[in-house]
Amino acid sequence: MSEFELSPLRNSLLTLLADGQFHSGSQLGEQLGMSRAAIGKHIQVLKALGLDVYSVSGRGYKLAVPLQLLDQARLRKELAANRVDLVPVIGSTNVHWMSLLDELKNGDICVAECQTEGRGRRGRPWVSPFGGQLIMSMYWQLEQGMSVAMGLSLAVGIAVVEALEAQGFAGVELKWPNDVYLNGRKLAGILVELSGTAGGPCQLVIGIGLNLVLPNTEQARIDQPWAELTELGPVDDRNALVVALSQQLQRSLAVFEQEGIAAFSQQWNRLDYFNGKPVRILMGEQVVLGIARGIDSQGALLLELESGKIKRFLGGEISLRAENSQKH
Numbered sequence: 001m002s003e004f005e006l007s008p009l010r011n012s013l014l015t016l017l018a019d020g021q022f023h024s025g026s027q028l029g030e031q032l033g034m035s036r037a038a039i040g041k042h043i044q045v046l047k048a049l050g051l052d053v054y055s056v057s058g059r060g061y062k063l064a065v066p067l068q069l070l071d072q073a074r075l076r077k078e079l080a081a082n083r084v085d086l087v088p089v090i091g092s093t094n095v096h097w098m099s100l101l102d103e104l105k106n107g108d109i110c111v112a113e114c115q116t117e118g119r120g121r122r123g124r125p126w127v128s129p130f131g132g133q134l135i136m137s138m139y140w141q142l143e144q145g146m147s148v149a150m151g152l153s154l155a156v157g158i159a160v161v162e163a164l165e166a167q168g169f170a171g172v173e174l175k176w177p178n179d180v181y182l183n184g185r186k187l188a189g190i191l192v193e194l195s196g197t198a199g200g201p202c203q204l205v206i207g208i209g210l211n212l213v214l215p216n217t218e219q220a221r222i223d224q225p226w227a228e229l230t231e232l233g234p235v236d237d238r239n240a241l242v243v244a245l246s247q248q249l250q251r252s253l254a255v256f257e258q259e260g261i262a263a264f265s266q267q268w269n270r271l272d273y274f275n276g277k278p279v280r281i282l283m284g285e286q287v288v289l290g291i292a293r294g295i296d297s298q299g300a301l302l303l304e305l306e307s308g309k310i311k312r313f314l315g316g317e318i319s320l321r322a323e324n325s326q327k328h
Contacts, residue, residue, distance in 0.1 A: 006049075006089045006113070006114075009032060009034075009042070010042055010045060010046065012032055013028065013032060013039070013042055013046070014046060014051075014067070014069070015069065016028060016031060016032075017046075017061060017062070017063050017067075018063065018067040018068070018069060019066055020062065020063050020065060020066030020067070022056070022059045022060045022061070022062045023060045023061055023062070024060035024061075025039045025040065025060055025061065027060065028060070028061070043055075043061055046130070049089065049114050049129070049130040050114060050128070050129025050130045050132060051063065051067075051129065051130045052064035052065070065213060067131045068237070068238050068239075069113070069131070070086055070088075070111060070113060070238060070239060070242065071239050072084065072085075072086035074239050075111070075239060075242060075243065078239075078243045079107075079109070079243060079246055079247075082105075082107040082108050082109065082246070083104065083105070083108040083109070084108075084109055084110075084111070085109070085110045085111070086110075086111050086112070087110065087111075087112050088112065088113045088114065088130075089112070089113065089114045089116065089130070090110075090112040090114070090115055090116070091115065091116055091117040092115055092117050092207075093110045093111065093112050093115065093135055093137035093207060094137045094191060094193055094205050094207040095117070096110055096137070097110050097137045097138075097139055097205045098193060098195065098205050101139070101195060101203050101205075104139035105139070105141075106139065106140050106141060106250070106253075107138065107139070107140070107246065107249075107250045108138070108139045109137065109138045109139075109242075109246055110136070110137045111134075111135060111136045111137075111242055112128075112135045112136075113130050113131050114128055114129065114130035114131070114135075115128035115135055115209075116128075128209060129214060131212075132211070132212055132213055132214045133209055133210055133211055133212055133214075134208070134209075134210040134212060134238065134241055134242060134245065135209055135210075136207070136208050136242060136245065136246070137205050137206065137208075138205070138206045138208075138246065138249055138250075139203070139206075140203075140204045140253050141201050141202065141203050141204070142201060142202040142204065142257060143257070144202075144257070145196060145198070145199060145201060145202050146196050146198070146202040148202075148257075148260060149192075149194060149202055149204070150260075150261065150299055150314070150315070151261030151264075151295075151298065151299025152192055152204070152206075152256060152261075153177050153178040153190050153192050154174075154176070154177060154178075154261055154264060154268055154295065154299050155252050155253070155255075155256045155261060155264045156178075156190050156192065156206055156208070156249065156252070156253075157174045157178065157179070157180055157190060157268075157271075158174070158252065158264050158267055158268060159245075159248045159251070159252035159253075160172075160180050160188060160190070160208060160210070160245065160248075160249075161173075161180065161271055162248050162252070163241075163244045163245040163247075163248040163249075164229070166244055166248070167240065167241060167244050168233065169229060169232045169233065171183075171232060172187060172232075172271075173272065173273040174268060174271045174272055174273060175272075175273050175274060175320065176272070176274070176292075176295065176301045176320055177299075177301070178190040178191070180210070181227070181273045182227035182229075182231060182232070183227060183231075184225065184273065184322075185225040185226055185227040186211075186225065186226050186227065187210065187226075187227045187228070188208060188209060188210040188211065189208075190206070190207065190208055191206075191207040191209075192204060192205070192206050192207070193205045193207070206249070208245070210229065210245075211226060211227060211228045211229060212228060212229050212230060212235050212238070213229075213230045213235070214226070214228055252264075261295075261297070261298065261299040262297040262298070265294075265295055265296065265297050265299070268294065269294035269295065272292070272294050274292040274320065274322070275292055275293065276291065276292065276293070277291065277322065277323075278290070278291055278292075278324075279292045279303070279320055279321060279322060279323055280320075280321045280322075280323050281301070281303060281313055281318060281319070282318070282319040282320075282321060283313075283318055283319075288305075288311070289305075289306070289323060290303040290304050290306065290311070291303070291304040292304075292320070293310060296312065298314065300312040300313060300314035301318070301320065
């Protein structure tokens with residue numbers, strides 16, 4: 001067993017602690033059939049997964065915030081038309097789904113409580129503490145091939161916002177091409193990976209990492225301004241959020257297949273955090289300044305230069321930053 005695997009015993013321990021109340025080491029030991037010392041060792045593993053567990057002499061162990069665990073049986077019931085794999089602790093949901101492409105069909109999802117090897121754009125590490133995020137990868141096949149995949153991450157971002165709005169979380173915005181923003185800080189990231197050959201269908205794995213509530217112990221590991229969904233209100237039902245996001249993604253991807261990103265451009269421009277603001281476009285060593293003007297019907301980023309000319313940016317290694325931002 002891996003040091004960080006959520007074994008049935010550790011899962012039982014976590015289930016007991018999930019209520020956010022104090023539980024003494026001796027009480028936990030009696031319930032799980034082990035010594036207090038063994039309980040202490042398993043607590044250290046839970047901490048290593050990013051859980052904020054603290055202990056008080058004479059009172060026992062307690063999670064900093066209560067935790068509602070994902071429920072595979074419930075998810076499979078509510079998403080009955082699709083395959084739902086719940087792997088509590090995983091290297092990467094995207095990598096796992098990419099290894100199973102030939103077994104999957106549109107809308108199948110893999111969800112996890114914790115990723116140990118999550119990554120974002122350009123391979124950057126993605127901090128994924130246990131239970132602190134919604135971590136999900138969805139499979140989709142585009143019959144028209146890779147040529148129609150341009151702008152897909154934009155449509156996915158809109159689907160995320162719509163799912164959140166349907167759950168009562170208003171005020172979420174987007175950053176080109178694949179970030180979800182709250183009050184100018186990153187709330188979620190999107191990573192779309194493709195597999196296919198020229199002229200044939202294109203298989204996609206769409207990964208989403210959405211911050212719900214990040215433990216204090218993990219916050220210092222994040223190297224950019226970040227936000228939590230709980231800033232907009234309590235997340236009462238993580239399972240319902242998975243279902244809402246999955247269903248909205250399927251609806252949006254079906255539209256995207258038929259109409260492309262052009263069907264989403266107007267809504268994107270409404271949700272675009274940087275629209276109308278001074279920004280910098282970074283392309284390697286080159287820096288271009290201007291005013292962001294949303295996207296066009298192909299999903300290209302539009303930048304109004306000082307001369308008044310509109311310049312398009314599409315694909316490649318491009319980064320968008322606020323003009324006064326020093327962080328690359």
